[in-house]
Amino acid sequence: MSGDASTGTFLQGLERGLAVIRAFSADTPSLTLSEVARDVGITPATARRILLTLEQLGYVRSDGRRFALTPRVLALGWAYLSSLDLGDIAGPFMEELSAQTRESCSIATLDLPDIVYVARVPTRRIMTVALGVGARLPAYATSMGRVLLAGLPENELTAYVESVETEQHTEHTLTSPSELRDAVRRAGEEGYALVDQELELGLRSIAVPILDSRGRAAAALNVSAHASRSTKSALKTETLKPLRACAEQIGTALRQRGRI
Template sequence: MAGEASSGTFLQGLERGLAVIRAFSAQAPSLTLSEVARDVGLTPATARRILLTLEQLGYVRTDGRQFSLTPRVLALGWAYLSSLDLGELAGPYMEELSAATRESCSIATLDLPDIVYVARVPTSRIMTVALGVGARLPAYPTSMGRVLLAGLSSSELDVYLANMQTEQLTPRTVTSASLLRAAVDQARADGYALVDQELELGLRSLAAPIYNSRGRVVAALNVSAHASRSTPESLCEEVLPHVLCAADHITTALKHRGHL
């Protein structure tokens, strides 16, 4: 592998650890120790030390023979996304969206098992919890969470569903792994997600994905509305076109800025 010789400013161990993480892919979601050593160009002993270190840190899991990544590796991407200042870039489009729909809108990224708010334009406080940049909510009962989960690979989603911890937040909250998988699949097929009072009674929200240049979902944009002012049908007919348009503009703006 590259960088065999270390210098005073080059950490070979870090390079090797990142190379091991990159060895996993959609085509190779799980690998044996020998396969990692071969693919990365390491001795089996070195590959073993790195894999066991990554396992202790929570980035890798193993059944004793096969190794695979855990959703925690997404936190590495979150560190990058949080530096993009989406609030500044997406602000004008979010202001237009909020004005057009007369509702609050937000952008969040995924840091499993939660979504993390990175930008928000509130109109009025329609939730009992205060939300701002950096606020976290569980992914499973939120429209942005459904959209972001739909952007995961099949193996990543499998791991999330196998390990998720749910709570019956309202009588409508989906807590079953099979039902949540169906909802995520529906969001992937539709290109948006609508959640009806699963996080909080009286709150409906609709979200659309924001993509990078490789077509991967990196964030989600939503509009939240009180149930007294909306129906699922009215959100889809009147609000969804505005959300999809704003999400498309933000995706284009990110690409033009050269971040994604």
């Protein structure tokens, strides 16, 4: 990497500009120039140039002291979502699966160390988990994460398992590298992952991969349910079959359109 924005191949101004956009969040919806500089690890002078550039381009607004993102930022994420075109292609299949299982279903892709939700059909029955498109969850503690990790090349999986900072979300969370690796291997062998209250008490989910033309997990599809409504064995005996059929339909449709 070049250390200078004006020479070499790597554009540091672009890297830092993207980091500034990502510095805003639910906890920090607006930031001052010095907060941006501190959060991103850049000088105030650099933060100022980036914020003024983003403001001039309409991605950031300011009241003079505090800066906040504008809806134009959504155009960036939208570029990815619309190039996947999941809403149109997968939406009808997901609606059907959700109606059939009477549970929420979602599609996520891997952006280590997280999974990222790219499509979601919620049920009216639960409003506990407010996971919209773009939401991120730690891969190790989710069913979609486990099937996506199972699709990684061995060296990438090893690097992930050995470096990931796990957290004991509940008493059920697998946190040790060896347990995690076993769970991922099992997901790969069985073609699905069932995660039982490892992220949140009362929440179970089951996921299968959506395969690309080379048979690799390009995305994952899951059904999530309240533990009080769905036993582990019901998820396996009743939900897994329609879930698999749905993932095949979506995979076929996406492959036909060259999206995965």
